Amino acid sequence: MPTRRAVTGRSGEPRARFAEELRLLRTARGHSLRQLGDRLGWDWSLFGKMEKGETVGGPEVVQALDTHYGTPGLLLALWELAVSDQTQFRERYRRYMALEAEAVSMWHFAVSVLPGLLQTPAYARELLASGGLHGAELTQQVDARMGRRSLLEGEGAPQFRTILSEATLRTALRDVGEWRKQLEHLLEIAERPNLTLQVLPQEAGLHGLSSTDVWFLRLPDARTVAYTEHGYGGDLIEENVAVERVQRAYDATRDLARSPTESRNFVLRVLEELPCDPST
Incomplete structure (x- = not known):
């Protein structure tokens, strides 16, 4: 299993840091955007937009990328940082999540x-809803939380x-x-x-x-x-x-x-x- 990549040392802006990591992982494999799209079953243009910082995508595609690159939980953690940069997370929690990934x-x-x-989807949903989240934002956060559980799975967990x-x-x-x-x-x-x-x-x-x-x-x-x-x-x-x-x-x-x-x-x-x- 690949060594966990250090989260610090590159861009300090969460959205740009996420896009940069996606770009570095793909180019290190020598894949084009079209090849990546063919391998994972998503339109290659989505990956292009994610690498340009035009969108951060959803938790499902990010989790698929984590699996593809052998970086369990890392990209999802960076994705949460990118999303949280525009929503409710405080800077200290952002840094904590970056450190958690390594x-x-x-x-x-x-x-x-x-x-x-350690939460199940139903537990996460009820807890996050009690804090005021609802609709698409609630579903997005539940999906992201479930994806982060991969941090505790696999040989290098x-x-x-x-x-x-x-x-x-x-x-x-x-x-x-x-x-x-x-x-x-x-x-x-x-x-x-x-x-x-x-x-x-x-x-x-x-x-x-x-x-x-x-x-x-x-x-x-x-x-x-x-x-x-x-x-x-x-x-x-x-x-x-x-x-x-x-x-x-x-x-x-x-x-x-x-x-x-x-x-x-x-x-x-x-x-x-x-x-x-x-x-x-």
């Missing part, structure tokens, strides 16, 4: 909402540890059937060798991350950055002393969490507590 390992804590990389507060697993979707599918999805991905899932029990009480969702990214240059977020914003932390302070809070929280085996059994119990599916 991370070699990730770890995370959730206060009340499952991380996007980074190691990922997530600690979910019990509240995360007690806050169900309105549709019981879809909530069942979400819990089943968690159980399935918890079996992957690169993913560790833990649950922080309610009885653990207050702790250093009681009101803070946090992500840590280990980068190819051995740096670690952190991103803390709440419902209406977030902060990217890159200074070593500040990252270490948040890391200590994370480590203390992890010590309170159930083991991976106990956590899987807990998710299974939550699933078994759901009302029976009348369709079965």
